Amino acid sequence: MQTTPIRTRFVLINTSHAGNVGAVARAMKVMGFSDLVLVAPRWPNVLRREETIARASGALDVLGQARIVDTLDQALEGMTHLCATAMTPRDFGPPTRSPREHFAQLFESADQAASQDDNQGEGISGVAFLFGSERFGMRNEDVYRCHVALSIPTHPDFGSLNLAAALQVIAYEWRLALGGFAKTTVAQSPSKADAQQVAGMLAHWEEALMAIGFLDPQAPKKLMPRLNQLFNRAELTAEEIHILRGVAKSMLEAAERAKG
Amino acid sequence: MQTTPIRTRFVLINTSHAGNVGAVARAMKVMGFSDLVLVAPRWPNVLRREETIARASGALDVLGQARIVDTLDQALEGMTHLCATAMTPRDFGPPTRSPREHFAQLFESADQAASQDDNQGEGISGVAFLFGSERFGMRNEDVYRCHVALSIPTHPDFGSLNLAAALQVIAYEWRLALGGFAKTTVAQSPSKADAQQVAGMLAHWEEALMAIGFLDPQAPKKLMPRLNQLFNRAELTAEEIHILRGVAKSMLEAAERAKG
Numbered sequence: 001m002q003t004t005p006i007r008t009r010f011v012l013i014n015t016s017h018a019g020n021v022g023a024v025a026r027a028m029k030v031m032g033f034s035d036l037v038l039v040a041p042r043w044p045n046v047l048r049r050e051e052t053i054a055r056a057s058g059a060l061d062v063l064g065q066a067r068i069v070d071t072l073d074q075a076l077e078g079m080t081h082l083c084a085t086a087m088t089p090r091d092f093g094p095p096t097r098s099p100r101e102h103f104a105q106l107f108e109s110a111d112q113a114a115s116q117d118d119n120q121g122e123g124i125s126g127v128a129f130l131f132g133s134e135r136f137g138m139r140n141e142d143v144y145r146c147h148v149a150l151s152i153p154t155h156p157d158f159g160s161l162n163l164a165a166a167l168q169v170i171a172y173e174w175r176l177a178l179g180g181f182a183k184t185t186v187a188q189s190p191s192k193a194d195a196q197q198v199a200g201m202l203a204h205w206e207e208a209l210m211a212i213g214f215l216d217p218q219a220p221k222k223l224m225p226r227l228n229q230l231f232n233r234a235e236l237t238a239e240e241i242h243i244l245r246g247v248a249k250s251m252l253e254a255a256e257r258a259k260g
Numbered sequence: 261m262q263t264t265p266i267r268t269r270f271v272l273i274n275t276s277h278a279g280n281v282g283a284v285a286r287a288m289k290v291m292g293f294s295d296l297v298l299v300a301p302r303w304p305n306v307l308r309r310e311e312t313i314a315r316a317s318g319a320l321d322v323l324g325q326a327r328i329v330d331t332l333d334q335a336l337e338g339m340t341h342l343c344a345t346a347m348t349p350r351d352f353g354p355p356t357r358s359p360r361e362h363f364a365q366l367f368e369s370a371d372q373a374a375s376q377d378d379n380q381g382e383g384i385s386g387v388a389f390l391f392g393s394e395r396f397g398m399r400n401e402d403v404y405r406c407h408v409a410l411s412i413p414t415h416p417d418f419g420s421l422n423l424a425a426a427l428q429v430i431a432y433e434w435r436l437a438l439g440g441f442a443k444t445t446v447a448q449s450p451s452k453a454d455a456q457q458v459a460g461m462l463a464h465w466e467e468a469l470m471a472i473g474f475l476d477p478q479a480p481k482k483l484m485p486r487l488n489q490l491f492n493r494a495e496l497t498a499e500e501i502h503i504l505r506g507v508a509k510s511m512l513e514a515a516e517r518a519k520g
Binding site: 023026027029030031032055057058059100152153154155156158159160161162164165168169172175176180181209211212213214223226227230231233234235236240243246247249250251253254255257258 | 283286287289290291292315317318319360412413414415416418419420421422424425428429432435436440441442469471472473474483486487490491493494495496500503506507509510511513514515517518
């Protein structure tokens, strides 16, 4: 059995307030996390702004290592399990669960997989937590590609958690799920597809499904989010990505022959 | 038997930063708490300061009801169980526990007390959470009078939790210990496809994959068993079977057009 530590990444999408970025760095560091990626923040120089640094209060190393990228895709390299954070469940989206409930399930299924002789690699190797903008939360299409939407239990009439406060709670729960500050490893297989590979395969399928006339771009009927969810649940291996891309390629070739 | 609801109060002692007071009000409100008392804050007008109001972000009712008092004693009226929050355990102080551990013990002993016939009120009626100043934490003499010192697990080299972040974590744990909020989930559990439906869909796919030239019947390379495993892991719904059959149908039609 191969064991490697789980990588944890926090991804902030379109964050507006510099103070929140600083507070996030601090919230991560107290829970022992350091991998922070900002997708298209409002301020390009957000990592060096005065308010950021004030609120980071000693977590300057986290800010120093943080990356700024243009697209969510660039932020997700190497991540295999994507957790959206969303107050409102989306139709056709992933299941909505509380952090505690979801993390317990995650380790339960990893344990089950590890106990099977012919384990195909159900393990988790990279977990990303995604946070939308302060005003608008996450875009539907970003939620759709996630494996779960984490919803922190809040008062039904006032669910307005501050970004850094929400991240603090999730980082805390995740740290406890990992066993506190003791060293933790889980069984994992190197063959599991990461989020970028899944997204690439889905784009290939989208093209193919349009070519064979199954997907009508004028009336897509949430087909791609549905397929995304289906494949997320399957936890695809790299080899399966290869097979599914082969199917897409053959669909495109058949459609091409049909035209000619 | 606990017959009256537990009252919960948050007490901030000698708080310096107005922004923290606002963030605290918001953190309390999202967890459904509203009883806030400030003991000798740095700014006498802290409840009305611009930064306080900005960071409270909609929790103005909590600020409106908050009380400012001169001494800790005045803040604790009606409270029966006092929880200090402290990073560093004090000699001669109360036991240091993590919030989760302590709350579990608290309800366990309340249950035990309630099961005794002659119990006249061993239950908890008022719980106060005390937070010291940002720079110095709590004074020893204030910690000494508490029943417990709550310590949130943090990284050994960087335990510097922001005041509002610490309060958010404790309010969250306490709310869950009290039983959380009624669940407002839309987690509809769609009906799972049965084995016959999956097999029928796979037969349809097999035919389609041969038609578009992806599956070579002379060298099938375990393709169908692999797809079967993939779709089993996904635990397909009846609706997804319908979608996947639609894809197969479109593949067959494309292949037919290619021939003609």
